[in-house]
Amino acid sequence: MAKLYFYYASMNAGKSTMLLQADFNYRERGMNTMLFTAAIDDRFAYGTIASRIGLSQPATPFHMGTDLEVCALERHGQTPLACVLVDEAQFLTPEQVDQLARLADRHRIPVLCYGLRTDFKGQLFPGSARLLALADALSEIKSVCVCGAKATMNLRVDGQGKAIVEGAQTEIGGNDRYVALCRRHFGEALAGGTVLEAPSLR
Ligand SMILES: Nc1ncnc2c1ncn2[C@@H]1O[C@H](COP(=O)(O)OP(=O)(O)O)[C@@H](O)[C@H]1O
Numbered sequence: 688m689a690k691l692y693f694y695y696a697s698m699n700a701g702k703s704t705m706l707l708q709a710d711f712n713y714r715e716r717g718m719n720t721m722l723f724t725a726a727i728d729d730r731f732a733y734g735t736i737a738s739r740i741g742l743s744q745p746a747t748p749f750h751m752g753t754d755l756e757v758c759a760l761e762r763h764g765q766t767p768l769a770c771v772l773v774d775e776a777q778f779l780t781p782e783q784v785d786q787l788a789r790l791a792d793r794h795r796i797p798v799l800c801y802g803l804r805t806d807f808k809g810q811l812f813p814g815s816a817r818l819l820a821l822a823d824a825l826s827e828i829k830s831v832c833v834c835g836a837k838a839t840m841n842l843r844v845d846g847q848g849k850a851i852v853e854g855a856q857t858e859i860g861g862n863d864r865y866v867a868l869c870r871r872h873f874g875e876a877l878a879g880g881t882v883l884e885a886p887s888l889r
């Protein structure tokens with residue numbers, strides 16, 4: 688029985704790294720995989736999944752109108768797929784999550800999704816909400832706040848590191864635009880407090 692998996696975390700937690708490790712494990716054993724990533728998130732390059740630690744792989748970009756079930760089945764018809772892996776899963780529409788669930792249920796292809804749960808306001812992304820509702824397995828990838836507590840929230844900041852509390856849910860960016868924090872420090876930052884300074888590794 689194939690399953691739908693949702694690996695969720697704050698930003699900069701290792702989600703893309705873990706996706707690329709899982710993909711490698713299948714491919715080094717001669718099994719075919721299909722990778723998807725959000726077309727909108729082209730921080731590294733369009734149609735590429737890249738980790739901050741330097742790993743990367745080509746991936747099929749998905750837009751809001753992409754039918755992931757049809758895409759995957761076309762590839763499956765050419766080279767039988769052992770697994771489908773989706774990065775930036777927070778950008779899936781709920782309907783696309785249903786398409787992925789059908790891949791597992793009707794076509795017995797395991798689907799592994801990696802993404803954020805919540806946005807810069809602490810609100811669920813619609814695709815993430817659907818994954819939390821439907822996934823057979825939910826796994827949290829841990830990361831830490833500057834205070835050492837588990838980081839679960841994602842603060843959007845401006846060029847001076849000041850919290851941004853209003854804006855569009857989707858705004859592509861990396862460590863320059865977002866800071867992963869524990870709930871306490873996220874709440875303090877949104878309330879106007881300063882963000883604790885993290886020792887820079889750069
Ligand atoms: N030079 C490095 N050596 C080891 N780990 C690193 C290095 N640079 C970044 N990382 C770690 O890699 C993780 C980010 O990986 P990434 O897959 O890009 O995360 P995500 O996809 O969740 O944003 C972070 O936990 C970060 O601490």
Ligand SMILES: Cc1cn([C@H]2C[C@H](O)[C@@H](COP(=O)(O)O)O2)c(=O)[nH]c1=O
Nearest residue numbers: 698699728806807841856857858859860
């Ligand atoms: C919190 C938040 C994030 N995003 C964007 C910013 C990045 O492009 C991705 C997540 O990147 P990751 O390094 O793979 O975790 O999501 C956004 O658009 N809106 C938000 O509120």
Ligand SMILES: [Zn+2]
Nearest residue numbers: 832834869872
């Ligand atoms: Zn904290």
